[in-house]
Amino acid sequence: MAKYSLKINGKTQQIDVDPSTPILWVLRDHLNMTGTKFGCGMAMCGACTVHLDGTAVRSCSLPVSAVGKQAITTIEGLSADGTHPVQKAWIEHDVAQCGYCQSGQIMSATALLKTNPNPTDEDIDNYMSGNICRCGTYLRIKEAIKAAAQK
Amino acid sequence: MENTNTQNRRSFLKSSMLAGGGLMLSFSWLANAQAADKMAAMNLPDQWNELNGYIKITPDNVIKIICPNPEFGQNVMTSLPMMVAEELDVDWKNVVVEMGPHDNVKLGMQFTGGSNSVRMYWKPLRNAGASARQMLIEAAAQTWGVPASEITTQTGVLLHSSGKSAKYGEMASKAATIPVPKEVKLKTPKDFSIVSHSKKNTEGVKVVTGKPLFGIDYKVDGMLIAMIQHPPAFGMKLKSFDASQALKMPGIKDIFSFKLYYDGFEQGGFDTRTSNEMIAIVGKSTWEVMNARKKIKAQWEPTGDIKETMMGRGGKREVTIPGRLETTSDQLALMAEYGKKPAQQLRKDGDPETAFINAALVIERTYNAPFLAHNTMEPMNFFAHVSEDKALVAGPLQAPGWMEPTLSKILNLPADKIEIQMTRMGGGFGRRAYGQYVYEAARISQRLKAPVKLIYTREDDMTYGIYRPMYTATYRAALDANKNLIAFHVKGGGIPENPIHANRFPAGAVDNYLAEAWEIPSNITIGAFRAPRSNFNAAAEQSFLDEVAEAMGKDPIAFRLDLLKRAKENPVGKNNEYDADRYAGVLELLREKSGWDKPENKGKKRGVAAYFCHASYAGHVVDIVMRDGQPYVEKVTSAIDCGIVVNPDAAKNMVQGAVVDGIGNAFYGALTHKNGAAEQSNFHNYRIIRHNEAPKEIDVHFVQNDIDPTGLGEPPFPPVFGAVANALYKSTGKRFYNQPFSSEMSKS
Numbered sequence: 001m002a003k004y005s006l007k008i009n010g011k012t013q014q015i016d017v018d019p020s021t022p023i024l025w026v027l028r029d030h031l032n033m034t035g036t037k038f039g040c041g042m043a044m045c046g047a048c049t050v051h052l053d054g055t056a057v058r059s060c061s062l063p064v065s066a067v068g069k070q071a072i073t074t075i076e077g078l079s080a081d082g083t084h085p086v087q088k089a090w091i092e093h094d095v096a097q098c099g100y101c102q103s104g105q106i107m108s109a110t111a112l113l114k115t116n117p118n119p120t121d122e123d124i125d126n127y128m129s130g131n132i133c134r135c136g137t138y139l140r141i142k143e144a145i146k147a148a149a150q151k
Numbered sequence: 152m153e154n155t156n157t158q159n160r161r162s163f164l165k166s167s168m169l170a171g172g173g174l175m176l177s178f179s180w181l182a183n184a185q186a187a188d189k190m191a192a193m194n195l196p197d198q199w200n201e202l203n204g205y206i207k208i209t210p211d212n213v214i215k216i217i218c219p220n221p222e223f224g225q226n227v228m229t230s231l232p233m234m235v236a237e238e239l240d241v242d243w244k245n246v247v248v249e250m251g252p253h254d255n256v257k258l259g260m261q262f263t264g265g266s267n268s269v270r271m272y273w274k275p276l277r278n279a280g281a282s283a284r285q286m287l288i289e290a291a292a293q294t295w296g297v298p299a300s301e302i303t304t305q306t307g308v309l310l311h312s313s314g315k316s317a318k319y320g321e322m323a324s325k326a327a328t329i330p331v332p333k334e335v336k337l338k339t340p341k342d343f344s345i346v347s348h349s350k351k352n353t354e355g356v357k358v359v360t361g362k363p364l365f366g367i368d369y370k371v372d373g374m375l376i377a378m379i380q381h382p383p384a385f386g387m388k389l390k391s392f393d394a395s396q397a398l399k400m401p402g403i404k405d406i407f408s409f410k411l412y413y414d415g416f417e418q419g420g421f422d423t424r425t426s427n428e429m430i431a432i433v434g435k436s437t438w439e440v441m442n443a444r445k446k447i448k449a450q451w452e453p454t455g456d457i458k459e460t461m462m463g464r465g466g467k468r469e470v471t472i473p474g475r476l477e478t479t480s481d482q483l484a485l486m487a488e489y490g491k492k493p494a495q496q497l498r499k500d501g502d503p504e505t506a507f508i509n510a511a512l513v514i515e516r517t518y519n520a521p522f523l524a525h526n527t528m529e530p531m532n533f534f535a536h537v538s539e540d541k542a543l544v545a546g547p548l549q550a551p552g553w554m555e556p557t558l559s560k561i562l563n564l565p566a567d568k569i570e571i572q573m574t575r576m577g578g579g580f581g582r583r584a585y586g587q588y589v590y591e592a593a594r595i596s597q598r599l600k601a602p603v604k605l606i607y608t609r610e611d612d613m614t615y616g617i618y619r620p621m622y623t624a625t626y627r628a629a630l631d632a633n634k635n636l637i638a639f640h641v642k643g644g645g646i647p648e649n650p651i652h653a654n655r656f657p658a659g660a661v662d663n664y665l666a667e668a669w670e671i672p673s674n675i676t677i678g679a680f681r682a683p684r685s686n687f688n689a690a691a692e693q694s695f696l697d698e699v700a701e702a703m704g705k706d707p708i709a710f711r712l713d714l715l716k717r718a719k720e721n722p723v724g725k726n727n728e729y730d731a732d733r734y735a736g737v738l739e740l741l742r743e744k745s746g747w748d749k750p751e752n753k754g755k756k757r758g759v760a761a762y763f764c765h766a767s768y769a770g771h772v773v774d775i776v777m778r779d780g781q782p783y784v785e786k787v788t789s790a791i792d793c794g795i796v797v798n799p800d801a802a803k804n805m806v807q808g809a810v811v812d813g814i815g816n817a818f819y820g821a822l823t824h825k826n827g828a829a830e831q832s833n834f835h836n837y838r839i840i841r842h843n844e845a846p847k848e849i850d851v852h853f854v855q856n857d858i859d860p861t862g863l864g865e866p867p868f869p870p871v872f873g874a875v876a877n878a879l880y881k882s883t884g885k886r887f888y889n890q891p892f893s894s895e896m897s898k899s
């Protein structure tokens with residue numbers, strides 16, 4: 001066990017966990033922030049995507065010991081009421097089916113738009129292909145990203 | 152024309168006033184916050200007047216609609232309440248939606264599956280809305296001292312010709328004391344103002360803000376986390392294990408083996424279990440449990456043949472489950488061997504044997520498809536808190552009513568002491584109709600005497616699944632010298648279940664017809680997978696028909712329409728399941744919307760397929776282009792006849808999703824075995840369709856009619872496979888007989 005002080009969504013959180021614990025489980029089990037989802041545990045599906053200093057990372061494969069001072073942003077940190085432009089675009093395009101993958105999709109999309117404010121279809125495909133949607137909402141995700149890019 | 156419906160008395164309990172009972176479930180989040188009424192929803196009123204099991208109204212006019220069926224992405228938490236709200240005549244903005252408790256008396260069957268939700272609840276929910284409206288009218292009539300016949304409603308307001316008016320909320324407490332009317336009139340489709348008008352997902356905001364909607368998000372104080380070590384292969388069982396090291400790991404509470412079912416347990420149709428004895432690892436947190444699990448030293452041994460008592464369809468029977476450790480190449484060889492043996496005849500019209508002997512040309516093709524894993528994005532999980540005299544279980548589950556009797560038996564508790572709560576599901580596709588993981592969680596909690604959440608890893612989920620069976624079918628068509636189709640024969644089988652729908656198209660359209668089936672018992676567990684059996688048949692049969700049309704020199708759509716014309720005007724045999732008119736209607740719409748006959752489309756590499764299942768008709772035209780040397784489905788045009796479309800935009804989303812799912816499974820889906828063990832364990836070796844592989848465009852069209860809604864979640868899925876296979880032929884010049892097509896491509 002080791003003590004960590006993590007910056008998450010602008011707040012500092014103290015935890016005492018094994019250094020190998022992935023951020024995914026720190027969030028879900030220890031901090032009760034369950035918006036970040038478990039899908040594969042091996043960086044293959046994107047359900048667990050969070051931002052580390054603004055860059056999208058797979059939290060299932062990121063041990064708490066590797067985070068240091070970097071700031072973590074989760075889906076709960078975008079906005080609690082769905083007013084972030086990407087969340088708004090998702091609601092506007094009624095993207096979700098089961099919705100389980102969507103926190104991860106939104107976190108990837110937000111990171112994409114940060115570095116590439118006007119992505120082409122191909123940019124979106126390339127960037128987003130690490131995020132699986134088993135319900136097949138890919139077309140709407142693309143529409144929502146393009147709509148959010150306009151904002 | 153107005154429909155008059157007689158209430159089903161059993162489903163309508165006496166209306167009652169419910170004070171302070173706004174939250175029926177402890178496991179319930181604030182009712183859906185529609186933007187305009189966020190405040191109302193957040194500050195939940197403490198008085199809800201319950202007009203019937205589905206409707207509660209507060210004095211200040213917030214309308215709560217209880218959704219009976221669990222949501223797994225098919226949009227029932229929006230479409231079902233829309234049906235209630237339509238007949239209740241309320242402003243959709245004032246509606247909040249809540250998932251109901253498990254209560255089959257009050258809320259009906261509560262089964263999500265079989266594309267059933269909307270069609271099963273179409274009448275009951277509209278009745279619920281209409282009768283509550285009638286009770287409100289009656290309450291106003293009594294209050295104002297006027298005849299009820301003089302009162303009308305307008306979006307949540309009661310109006311009398313004298314100018315008197317009241318909001319529903321003002322009359323709700325009185326209305327709750329009024330007897331439920333025996334008969335109510337329902338609206339005609341042309342008067343719908345909510346149904347058939349797109350409404351946004353009532354949980355959309357919660358989804359995009361990461362609220363704890365799913366079973367895996369469930370948490371109570373003092374809850375422990377559990378995982379299960381199943382045997383490493385089908386056909387293996389636990390011999391012994393040593394957990395001494397694992398038990399010393401931090402956070403671990405207990406490690407033990409247990410049996411899911413007691414000896415002699417009679418398994419119901421949805422009690423499918425992958426193994427009966429397994430090891431449970433219980434601890435404080437997921438990561439600690441995962442780590443301790445790795446330290447368990449377990450010995451496994453072959454099960455040998457197992458005898459079991461099965462209930463469910465077909466009544467009580469003893470079955471022998473073979474102990475064979477299966478390998479995919481052996482399974483394929485075995486299927487080929489069985490395919491040559493005599494099989495069970497399911498349907499015969501005319502004299503197919505003679506017709507085949509007299510044929511000028513016989514076309515014979517064999518199609519194969521592998522096991523498929525459901526791979527719901529949310530892995531199996533469930534919460535359970537079992538104590539001496541009661542049990543609470545909560546999580547993602549398609550069919551609570553089927554789990555309850557088994558829970559009662561294995562926990563030895565009366566059914567009324569078992570509370571089942573249904574969370575939103577991160578996908579289902581049929582997998583969550585089978586509650587093995589519910590029973591496992593309950594067993595573990597019972598032993599620990601503590602609240603426990605069981606979580607499957609992706610590997611557990613994929614390697615110990617309830618798979619889509621492995622299927623094969625051989626089709627034969629006989630043509631006479633004039634290239635007329637004179638006989639059709641399908642003989643299909645599978646491990647462990649056959650795929651044949653003997654009474655579906657082209658049965659009824661061919662004079663001489665024969666359908667036969669066979670099955671190979673297996674210890675690999677199987678169950679429903681989005682459009683069971685159809686998902687294979689539509690691939691095989693629709694590819695075969697394409698080839699037959701080509702041999703006859705006919706256009707594939709025109710060929711199908713000719714057969715359907717025959718089936719309509721002069722049907723062969725009885726029990727033809729489909730409506731030839733609706734089937735043809737979908738093909739006509741597809742022909743029009745895809746521009747099938749347009750000269751500019753003639754050069755396109757396109758394939759068509761249409762299929763009937765779950766009472767609906769669906770077809771697709773798939774356009775393939777070559778991209779980086781690989782065939783890529785660039786565009787799909789879809790046509791569906793599912794009767795009245797309740798929520799058009801969401802329905803379109805569902806069809807697009809089914810198309811993407813179909814393309815993905817046709818190209819990549821496969822779960823293979825080696826010595827009983829699944830060869831794929833996670834998304835690095837089980838390929839799922841991704842963003843870059845989805846079509847650029849999926850153009851969805853619904854047949855417009857006033858037929859009561861039929862299925863939608865499943866019907867668009869099966870014909871994708873056939874349309875893809877037919878487009879692949881156009882694009883590569885090669886027919887694809889074996890799924891997944893990507894493996895076929897890499898062989899050629």
Ligand code: FES
Binds near residue numbers: 046049058060061
């Ligand atoms: S759970 Fe992290 S990528 Fe799948």
Ligand code: FES
Binds near residue numbers: 096098099
């Ligand atoms: S919406 Fe279900 S997995 Fe994406």
